[in-house]
Amino acid sequence: MHLRYSYRLCPTAGQRQALARTFGCARVVYNDALAARKQARKDGLPYPRSTDLQKLVITGAKRTAERAWLASVAVDPLIQSLRDLDTAYRNFFDSVSGKRAGRRVGLPRFKSKRDNRQSLRFTRNGFRVRGNGKLNLARIGDVRVKWSRALPADPSSVTVVLDPSGRYHVSFVVDVEPQHLAALDTEVGIDLGLTTYAVLSDGTVIDNPRFLRKAEKKLRAAQRALSRKAEGSKNRAKARRRVARAHAEVADTRTDWLHKQTTRIIRETQAVYLEDLNVRGLARTRLAKSVHDAGWSTFRRLLEEKAARYGRHVGIVGRYAPTSQVCSTCGVLDGPKPLSVRTWTCGACGTCHDRDLNAARNILAAGRADRLNACGGPVGPGVAIPRRARPVETGTHRNAGRTGRKPRAAGAAGIPVL
Ligand SMILES: [Zn+2]
Secondary structure (H helix, E strand, C coil): CEEEEEEEEECCHHHHHHHHHHHHHHHHHHHHHHHHHHHHHHCCCCCCCHHHHHHHHHHHHHCCHHHHHHHHCCCHHHHHHHHHHHHHHHHHHHHHHCCCCCCCCCCCCCCCCCCCCEEEEEECCCEEECCCCCEEECCCEEEEEECCCCCCCCEEEEEEEECCCCCEEEEEEEECCCCCCCCCCCEEEEEECCCEEEEECCCCEEECCCHHHHHHHHHHHHHHHHHHCCCCCHHHHHHHHHHHHHHHHHHHHHHHHHHHHHHHHHHHCCEEEEECCCHHHHCCCCCHHHHHHHCHHHHHHHHHHHHHHHCCEEEEECCCCCCCCECCCCCCECCCCCCCCCEEECCCCCCEEEHHHHHHHHHHHHHHHHHHHHHCCCCCCCCCCCCCCCCCCCCCCCCCCCCCCCCCCCCCCCCCCC
């Protein structure tokens, strides 16, 4: 399976310049190729093939006066940039033809110097990890990497990213064997919420850390400072980076916390069941900020990735199961309850329920039932591999398909393809 390993990159001033030049060239190549495809379509010509495009916008362009500077950077990231365009087109065509599930993917768009995130990809031809721990990138040099953990195997490609707060990251794609942990007989249902982050059917409560809410004061101050700076000034650019950095800090803390929580759950549990929440729908409501702050999609993605890696199971229960209305003891549908009702007593059997714990127990029962229907057996390790890390970036639509996916059955054979 493919996994991504990310690290901070610390380029020198000279290397930052070389990277900036390469970001620029990769963007120009991408945009030229996109323009050529658009023109071909306008002229009623057949869809240009990537090999022809490569000759046109890289090899050929280098020989022209206005694109001669393309020769000053490594060719590998330029070719990868064209691959990204191909992927973006493929995603679009698959989305139109219905081959691709989830939200509609639009036509690829032109990239801009002002895009929030700049990235480059190098394949095996373009990078090497040196014995001294530095990362050699073609035509950039030996760049220092903060190795926060060891790479488990030889990486097949590396992506260099410059984020809006001005930080550089590298992420390596590594092909590793899944390391199945010893099988357990524990199963839990998880009810995600905003009051408490999660309640597990075994009674464990995970408090909501509310990272965004806690940092709001600082974020507002940074935002206010930005709004006072003159349009187009250097100070404004600096203030913008400061806002971006403050947001990045919140995001990092959240991701770190999510990693810890999901690792613990996957280690201790053989099968985890979650409700399929309509995160995108909720994010349009009054709760948007809190929903965003909770990072439910990331929570689920991390659980699924870790389950695949360690031989555990993650099952998703349908979005429309009335998990908070049914009594988990006797199964009677007790009717809808407003969010303010934290505890209730079942009218049929008289059990007093904590709202979230009852929901978690129902999710566990529904997940178990789904699973038994799907494979008719007990929970074994590594039966379902929910999703693999994608080996390459998918063009311009980085986040397409990540959210708002159609609800799907996660059974033994239910291996969704991205
Ligand atoms: Zn009952």
